[in-house]
Amino acid sequence: MTRTLVIVGHGMIGHRVATDVLAQDTAGEWRVTVLAEESRPAYNRVALSTYLGGRAASALSLARPDFLEDPRLDLRLSTPAVAIDRDSRTVKTSDGSVVGYDALVLATGSRPFVPPVPGHDLPGCFVYRTLDDLDAIRAAAEGAEGRPGVVIGGGLLGLEAAGALRKLGMKVHVVEMAPRLMAVQLDQGGGDVLARMIRELGVEVHCSAVTETVEAGPDGSVAGVRLADGTLIETELVVFSAGVRPRDDLAGQAGLRRADRGGFLVDNRLRTEDDRVWAVGECAAVEGRCYGLATPGYQMAKVVVEQLLAAGDTDSVFDGADMSTKLKLLGVDVASIGDAHATTPGAIEYVEADPAGGTYAKLVLAEDGRTLLGGVLAGDAKPYPLLRSLLNRELPAPVDQMLAWKP
Structure with a gap:
């Protein structure tokens, strides 16, 4: 039947x-x-x-x-x-x-979560979720090359939206309430490298910044974004991508x-x-x-x-998931592996940073100093496939050699 x-x-x-x-x-x-x-x-x-x-x-x-x-x-x-x-x-x-x-x-x-700030529903405000959303953003950005566009949210989706506005020729501002970009996936060191590198691409980054209002112009549509510290970012286009x-x-x-x-x-x-x-x-x-x-x-x-x-009973269950991820955001490689924030009791953090070269790497090891629990990579994520395969296993070589690995 x-x-x-x-x-x-x-x-x-x-x-x-x-x-x-x-x-x-x-x-x-x-x-x-x-x-x-x-x-x-x-x-x-x-x-x-x-x-x-x-x-x-x-x-x-x-x-x-x-x-x-x-x-x-x-x-x-x-x-x-x-x-x-x-x-x-x-x-x-x-x-x-x-x-x-x-x-x-x-x-x-x-x-999409749209913070209930005054002006969030003005003409010129968008979300970044569907192809229809993107069609609306493209139409609003027509003829706006070189003009400012604001993305509220500096997480994964926010940076994707920022990259999209940049492709449309806009001068992009990213406003993030947390003290760093991609706060869920990256630590402060990784977030700092990511922010520095995308600033070099012409994207303005505002971290630890709270959006107070979206202000209207004489025609009733968006004219600017006011931050809690009084800063006004003049813009006619706002994309909410705050989770x-x-x-x-x-x-x-x-x-x-x-x-x-x-x-x-x-x-x-x-x-x-x-x-x-x-x-x-x-x-x-x-x-x-x-x-x-x-x-x-x-x-x-x-x-x-x-x-x-299943013809009969099945033991198939969902036991959680490895949330490790590797991304290229605005041309910058970033990766987050396992316990990236070292929340495991006794965890040890090993950091290798090259500010001049624009790279940052951190491995999180168990208290035995050998078992890999997680890590963060920014600027250069080539070791990601190997490190992810070794998650919760003993490293086969010293940490510096693992971070130097190239596929």
């Missing part, structure tokens, strides 16, 4: 669930209905900045023709879910349709529990308290914790698919 899987959301992780179920369901047990909020099928959000650099939207698409043409797939674009009835096992959509399910996977992702919040709006109406900090609360099998309802990706709070990178989301998708396709 054919069963129906409904996936709410068609971002990168929801798409992975759909494609893997269809590819691995050789017995034809499942039909898959995907309720997508956007008008486009899933695309690569990690590469959004390349779109403003001239890459076509079609090149970012994750939906291959064989997926879109699969007769077992019912992909409904521009049709977000608005309510879940767990008793009748149905989902109501924005167009009034009611879709029944045997299994339901919530993959609603996250939404994200899990999209768990359906939880309250459906009677599903949320974690204390938001997100659908799930166990390590990604199941809610309803054993027919799972959550994956940025909207899932696995035993209370949300994961904001694509790789953990793909791991979650794998766990759920294995449960859906």
Whole structure:
């Protein structure tokens, strides 16, 4: 008997669930209905900045023709879910349709956090999340070459947005409340190197800076950003990229529990308290914790698919994820590995910095002085693949030799 899987959301992780179920369901047990909020099928959000650099939207698409043409797939674009009835096992959509399910996977992702400062909703304020957002930013930046643009937020997404505005020819200011850029991934030394190098590219960096207001001009649109210290950055374009919040709006109406900090609360099998309802990706709070990178989301998708396709019980669980990451931001290589902030009791930090050369490296070792717990690299991330492979293992050579390794 054919069963129906409904996936709410068609971002990168929801798409992975759909494609893997269809590819691995050789017995034809499942039909898959995907309720997508956007008008486009899933695309690569990690590469959004390349779109403003001239890459076509079609090149970012994750939906291959064989997926879109699969007769077992019912992909409904521009049709977000608005309510879940767990008793009748149905989902109501924005167009009034009611879709029944045997299994339901919530993959609603996250939404940009916009600080509630006065003026945050003025014309000229944007977020950096979807292709439609980027189209709006591009239109607003037309003819603005050489003029200032402000990004509120100096984390990963904020620096991606800064790089995008720079590609559009704007003079970019990054405003970050923390004392360093990428405060989640980098320590102060790494953040300082990153800030120095992107300043050399012409990007103004304002750390330990609190946005007080977005000020309007005579026409009612953005004219500037006022910081708490009185500094006024004149601009007609502001991009808020100050983090994200899990999209768990359906939880309250459906009677599903949320974690204390938001997100659908799930166990390590990604199941809610309803054993027919799972959550994956940025909207899932696995035993209370949300994961904001694509790789953990793909791991979650794998766990759920294995449960859906298992003939009997499966031991597949999500045991957390390695949040190590290597990035190139505004042309600068940075990497964060394991316990980058040395929070492990007894941890030892080994730092090697070359301010003149624009590089910084830190390894975090266990109290035995040999086991690698984490690290930070900025300016030169060539040792990253080797160091990541050695995480929680004893180093095979002295620290200075490990940091000098080149692939």
